Amino acid sequence: MPRPRKRAAGLVVAAGLLFFLGTNVQAGWLLVMAACVLGAAMAGAILPALMLRGVQLDRRAPAEVHQLETVLVEIGVTNRSRGMRSGLVVSDAFVQPKRFLVPRLRPGERVELTTSRQARRRGPQAATTVTLRSCAPFGVAELQRRRRVDTETLVLPAVVALGPLSFVRPADTAEHAIRSAPRRGLGPEYLGIREYRAGDSMRRVHWPSTARTGTVMVREFELEQTRRIAIVIDASWDASWDASWDAGADGWTPLDRVCATAASVASAALAQGHGARLVLPHATGVEVLARADASELHRRLAHVVPDPARGFAELLEGLGSEVRGVETAVLVFPARRGHDRAAIERAVAHLRDLVPHVVVIAVEVTEEEAASEVMAPGSWTALEEGLRRVGAEVFPWRSGDDLAVLLSPGPDGEAAA
Secondary structure: EEEHHHHHHHHHHHHHHHHHHHHHHHOHHHHHHHHHHHHHHHHHHHHHHHOOOEEEEEEEEEOEEEEEEEEEEEEEEEEOOOOOOOEEEEEEEEOEEEEEEEEOOOOOEEEEEEEEEEEEEEEOOOOOEEEEOOOOOOEEEEEEEEEEEEEOOEEEEOOOOOOOOOOOOOOOOOOOHHHOOEEEEEEEEEEEEEOOOOOOOOOHHHHHHHHHHOOOOEEEEEOOOOEEEEEEEOOOOOOOOHHHHHHOOOOHHHHHHHHHHHHHHHHHHOOOEEEEEEEEEOOOOEEOOOOOHHHHHHHHHHHOOOOOOOOHHHHHHHHHOOOOOOOOEEEEEEEOOOOOHHHHHHHHHHHHHHOOOOEEEEEEEOOOOHHHOOHHHHHHHHHHHHHHHOOOEEEEEEEOOHHHHHHOOOOOOEEOO
């Protein structure tokens, strides 16, 4: 049903005044004008439906893009009818709201509208409706129709280019761990079971298999070629995303920053020949993504959503085999008032018994994101001191700081090339 505009009321009032004057002064030409004005108002209420008839919409967008990058989204508007279509207004909220006007569309004509948008929200951007409006030809009433256009773009976390990580020792080999096939050796990664050979250590005998087969069986491990890091993220909380943040500096949420940090560290580690695994909470326990390349890790981080069912301290205390063979554990979490600092310190101390080196990257929560969760300066200091006291290396990522300078500083404190 068309929605009347202010112009409709004006035309109806004008027609009434002309009719009143025409009947009082017995002027036929005023009555004719009144009829014309009233006819324009009635036609203007009917014709917008005709303007939208036969108009088809389609959308094209890249399958993947990183958060905060520019996305080129194309909207196709096609007139499948036999008549002229004019005054079409297209509103599309895919990735970022955009609105544009198609002044005129001839029969069979197609118009390609290319829009530049910024990917503010991390995660899948699924199909959304496109709103088509028209108030042509007289602007008396506006009619809108919603058309579903199937498009999907996965917005990956933002990745900061890091140099050599200051908290990871150089790898023994430049070969990427994810691309090298497992080789038998003395490393921590379990490969399988085989028969005993002369020279094998008796400490590797697998007694259950030996008893079952009647032959001495030993465990076989993968050759340790690269240094491995595990990136553990806190996905128990996030601030509510507000579209008004579009006017801000970046529009990230705290969980976006956590995922961006994890993606950046993983990319830097893999580029330097290290093996990186992602550890995050799961509905049934803990999810571990190992032997994955950077794109796989980024895609998984793109789908991370807040899950308050399991706190970060509880996640860390439950780790065991998930960090086996890891030399460095990188813990990334938003530093917020709602965290139990004592519980996190105990959990980090527990992890220090399993992993030689524990690194903590604490992401600041800003006033714009969640004012109730902002930590006071004294609380920040207490958190850092407590984590260092239990043996962790702490990197506080505060608002406005350069993550590259923080994690991989050069000789002069600048980001490493």
